[in-house]
Amino acid sequence: MLKLFKLLGNKRLFILLMGLILFIAIMGFTLGPRANLSWPEKFVKDTVGFVQSIFYKPTSYIAGLIHDLSNLRALQEENESLKIALAHYTRDKAIYNRIEQENARLTDLLDFTEAQKNQYNYTYRIAQVVSVNNDPINRTIKVNLGSKDGVKEGYAVISAEGLVGTVSRVSNFTSTVKLLTTMDAKDPNSNGISATAQGKENQVFGVVETFDPDKGMFLMNKIDDPSTIAIDDTIVSSGVGGAFPRGMVIGKVKDIQVGEYGMTYTAYIEPAASFMDWKELIVVYTPEVLE
Amino acid sequence: MRNRRKHVLILLLFVLFIVEGTVVPWLIPGAWQTRIVPHLSYIAILFITVYDNRHSGLVLGLLFGLLQDVVYYGSIIGAYSFAMGLSSYLLGLVFRSPRAPLPLMMIVVIIGSLLLDSILFGTYSLFELTHQPYTWALMNHIIPNVFVHFVFALAIYVPLRRQLELITKHRSSQSQA
Numbered sequence: 001m002l003k004l005f006k007l008l009g010n011k012r013l014f015i016l017l018m019g020l021i022l023f024i025a026i027m028g029f030t031l032g033p034r035a036n037l038s039w040p041e042k043f044v045k046d047t048v049g050f051v052q053s054i055f056y057k058p059t060s061y062i063a064g065l066i067h068d069l070s071n072l073r074a075l076q077e078e079n080e081s082l083k084i085a086l087a088h089y090t091r092d093k094a095i096y097n098r099i100e101q102e103n104a105r106l107t108d109l110l111d112f113t114e115a116q117k118n119q120y121n122y123t124y125r126i127a128q129v130v131s132v133n134n135d136p137i138n139r140t141i142k143v144n145l146g147s148k149d150g151v152k153e154g155y156a157v158i159s160a161e162g163l164v165g166t167v168s169r170v171s172n173f174t175s176t177v178k179l180l181t182t183m184d185a186k187d188p189n190s191n192g193i194s195a196t197a198q199g200k201e202n203q204v205f206g207v208v209e210t211f212d213p214d215k216g217m218f219l220m221n222k223i224d225d226p227s228t229i230a231i232d233d234t235i236v237s238s239g240v241g242g243a244f245p246r247g248m249v250i251g252k253v254k255d256i257q258v259g260e261y262g263m264t265y266t267a268y269i270e271p272a273a274s275f276m277d278w279k280e281l282i283v284v285y286t287p288e289v290l291e
Numbered sequence: 292m293r294n295r296r297k298h299v300l301i302l303l304l305f306v307l308f309i310v311e312g313t314v315v316p317w318l319i320p321g322a323w324q325t326r327i328v329p330h331l332s333y334i335a336i337l338f339i340t341v342y343d344n345r346h347s348g349l350v351l352g353l354l355f356g357l358l359q360d361v362v363y364y365g366s367i368i369g370a371y372s373f374a375m376g377l378s379s380y381l382l383g384l385v386f387r388s389p390r391a392p393l394p395l396m397m398i399v400v401i402i403g404s405l406l407l408d409s410i411l412f413g414t415y416s417l418f419e420l421t422h423q424p425y426t427w428a429l430m431n432h433i434i435p436n437v438f439v440h441f442v443f444a445l446a447i448y449v450p451l452r453r454q455l456e457l458i459t460k461h462r463s464s465q466s467q468a
């Protein structure tokens with residue numbers, strides 16, 4: 001016992017233990033959702049973000065140039081497929097315009113409130129990536145839109161290919177994006193995304209809530225009826241629940257299996273976004289919900 | 292005059308930190324981007340903790356870890372700060388010698404790299420941010436990181452050691468006078 005006291009009398013050990021307690025307290029406090037960042041955090045984030053953007057832009061430009069030069073041959077193929085996509089687009093545009101007008105007329109007839117009409121009226125804003133943290137477990141990227149631009153926690157962030165992540169922390173001029181690859185159903189702070197298949201929005205329902213780092217695929221759980229969903233279906237967010245915008249492309253179904261408890265089915269989804277070589281991302285502003 | 296050298300060194304650490312998040316991801320090929328996550332400033336701090344003293348190693352580790360935590364705040368603050376501070380202090384405690392030769396320094400870098408990533412993984416497991424086994428982390432990113440850190444340490448060994456020697460020599464001559 002006396003020996004123990006002597007050991008505790010050691011100042012260095014005492015400081016070490018205090019430090020340990022302090023750190024665990026800090027980690028516990030900062031884990032999970034927080035209403036606002038404190039001003040020192042915001043200040044450090046914004047100033048470092050500014051310096052990072054000076055470094056990131058030229059690097060991405062040079063790397064992109066090299067990449068483009070080596071991909072020159074693929075350009076013709078890409079051009080061809082884009083032409084086909086454009087033809088599809090012009091055809092669909094006519095149909096879309098008619099349906100949209102009809103929809104507006106019907107919502108008027110049915111006396112939708114202003115909030116209901118604007119519910120799916122998203123604003124898209126382009127954000128430049130400022131820096132990347134590739135930590136395998138806590139992967140984040142930083143973009144140069146902040147609370148001064150109206151970004152709020154929980155907004156969806158997409159790239160040209162598909163859904164990338166959600167805004168996790170916002171400071172004045174920058175915000176941190178938590179990538180979808182950190183999703184984990186066992187983590188109480190990670191929210192699933194309700195999802196459906198494109199073109200079968202009324203039949204398929206599931207929740208994308210886990211990323212499997214071994215396979216590099218998302219797991220879409222809680223699918224009731226596996227006959228409605230097929231391999232190569234494009235999975236999009238369904239917007240059920242209201243918090244998350246609908247129609248964001250998540251990926252393609254690669255495999256369907258019986259789920260954890262044998263009651264429901266799980267689909268394996270290959271991500272649409274590449275999750276590498278970040279340049280520009282798009283932040284999806286969801287309209288304000290009045291309470 | 293020599294004190295300015297020290298400030299320049301800290302500024303260089305900051306530049307290394309910036310480079311980690313902006314330039315390095317572009318240099319790593321796509322498939323390896325989540326598996327190689329070099330902590331360049333941490334390796335430089337290991338040099339300081341061995342050739343200078345462990346207390347500056349501890350303070351710098353805490354500071355730059357905190358910077359990393361705050362700037363890339365995804366789900367937790369304090370993981371990097373704790374891991375970098377603790378491991379650089381411990382390594383300084385065990386290996387501190389101003390005359391450490393190259394092989395010893397490389398061993399320190401390898402142990403330090405393993406220690407940092409292991410403490411980080413332990414913290415993440417403790418707070419249930421990951422449910423993978425440790426062997427997965429070892430194969431996935433901890434061992435590839437060791438190689439990258441080793442190469443980086445070899446690259447900065449000569450210039451950084453010379454600067455650190457100048458700083459410590461200046462300090463000892465000052466204390467004698």
